[in-house]
Amino acid sequence: MLRSASQIRLLAARAAAVRRRPRSLGLPFSLWTLQRLVDYLAEQTGIRIALETLRQVLKGEGIVLSRPQHKISSPDPEYQVKKKAVEDTRDHLKPGDVCYYAYEFNLSWLPTLKALWSPVGQQVMIPTPGQPRKHYGLGAVNYPTGETVVLFKRHKRRREVAELLHAWVDKHPTGTIYVAWDNADTHQDDEIEAIVRGAAGRLVLLYLPT
Template sequence: MRALRLESLTVSQLHELDDLYRTTRDVRVRTRAQMILLMAEQGVAVSDVAAIVRESGETVRRWVHRYEAEGIHGLSDAPRSGKPAKAGTDYRERLVELVRRRPRALDLPFSMWTAARLADYLPEETGLRMSVASIHRLLRAADLGFGRPQHTISSPDPDYTVKKKAVELARDRLRPGSVFYYADEFNISWYPTLRPMWGSKGQQVMIPTPMQPTRRYGLGAVDWHSGQTVVLTRPHKRRREVAEGRGGRGGAARRGRAPRPALPPNLQPVAEPD
């Protein structure tokens, strides 16, 4: 993330901020003026300003951006006089474009847009400030809403959908009383995965650990009808056990025949649904 730099202010602007800081009765406005003065006069970093005024770094950045866009009047929450501003086509298009972009891609210190953040960010580019309520209204007019996303299952296999339907068809054609299991393999490591990181050329970065990483191989299955879960874990993968587990759990069912109802000796139930 880029370090936030406040452009050099004139003597008149500094006096104006200092006067606001000393005379305002609004504690919030005084704090906002203090943020600007600390950065402009002393070159204090955002993180240090946040610690001094006991606010978050995001809050400091927001008020600095608002001051740059609107001047000293932007530090006040008082309603503006005159006719409310109207959002033109350019403003609406930019609003929709921002909502569909990740804030991190714009070097912003958050991962999700809210109406308040959009209302604070857009004046930097457009010079026009809209209320949070107006942002909500414009987003609704663009057929955009705020909701929780949902995971969707995907696969790089181009034939995934066809194979999935074939398995479901075989499952649905089983005779009453048949057992159908979904099974999959997995690996467990007690230490987190080491990702690439910067280091000196020709010298590998070493991460101290108390012992050799402990790993386990696993095979799990779930009964489609009852929800019963079975899990097999071993220090190493054993192909014979995998074949027995898959053959006894779900392999026959995927071929359209009823599998053996008895559990193989290497697969035992570990959890029952409520």
């Protein structure tokens, strides 16, 4: 419990840690909460205080912990137009039509290495399963049904993207196939356009905003 003005000043000074990212202080989380800050201050000062007391200490320093809000922003001047086009398409499908959201990702057996605490002069060795083989994944989710389609390839090329489009056309022999994806170079070239033309209007590509 707090017993003196000097303890309050000490806590106020240490509470300024809330202005720093927790991980920069060696803590295993990215965002502060009152409880986390109480625990941190108890370790640093030996003084454990109630949550409301800490709230008042922070308020005295001009700091208020509040819940952040997610905000969608984009530099694309046509953001609203493209967004509406995708949403109107997916929400007004005709019987037999499908709408996929597509994306790509990399899969590697090589663990990601970051800074670790270790004895001075010693290097931590991380065991790995041999050579760091990488695979390229092309995935998509059927918006109305939730069904997923994923292809794993050894390369990230237009040819593999074309294979995914062919797979959709073969999977849905009737109806229109709408594909919403980003503006990657592999999504916009002559080979892709040839597949769209070959589908005779049954394959429609919708490009997401930047």
